[in-house]
Amino acid sequence: MTSHQSTQTMKPATAAKKLGVYLEATPAEFQEGVVTRAELNALQAEPPQWLLDLRRDGPHPRPVVAAKLGVSIAGLARGGVTEPLTTEQIEALKQEQPEWLQKERATQADVRKEAARLKERNAERAAERP
Numbered sequence: 001m002t003s004h005q006s007t008q009t010m011k012p013a014t015a016a017k018k019l020g021v022y023l024e025a026t027p028a029e030f031q032e033g034v035v036t037r038a039e040l041n042a043l044q045a046e047p048p049q050w051l052l053d054l055r056r057d058g059p060h061p062r063p064v065v066a067a068k069l070g071v072s073i074a075g076l077a078r079g080g081v082t083e084p085l086t087t088e089q090i091e092a093l094k095q096e097q098p099e100w101l102q103k104e105r106a107t108q109a110d111v112r113k114e115a116a117r118l119k120e121r122n123a124e125r126a127a128e129r130p
Contacts, residue, residue: 008037015040021054022061022084059084069093072111075104 015035016023023031027050035043043051058064065085066073076082079100085093093101 009034010037010040011035015043017061019043019051019055020061020064021051022059025054025059025084026050056087058086058088058090060087060090065090069101069105071101071104071108075100075107079104 010018012026012031012033012035013023015030016026018040047055060068061084062073062076062081065081066076068087068090069076071079079098
């Protein structure tokens, strides 16, 4: 019996998400085709210039914007940021420190602190069990 390995493909939106880039900013040939697992691995291993430029300058998708600002995606929405931002726009927000950004960063810090507390508590409980 021969095993046949099918080529795994994904939609451009999925590939863009895995690459951490905004799909609409990618080249047309990327947006219009399908991406194989091998092609995705090649893009990650040796990114072409367009991918390097997008990762450096943007526009960035919401998860990347949120991470760069140190807030949640929901925090971006509460702050009124619904569109992709460029690196320059993100840096400007960091410099301006609007009230919503300060509040969302504090909220995110509290969430992380609580998660660490729960993780420690659970580890202690697990250590107490025989």
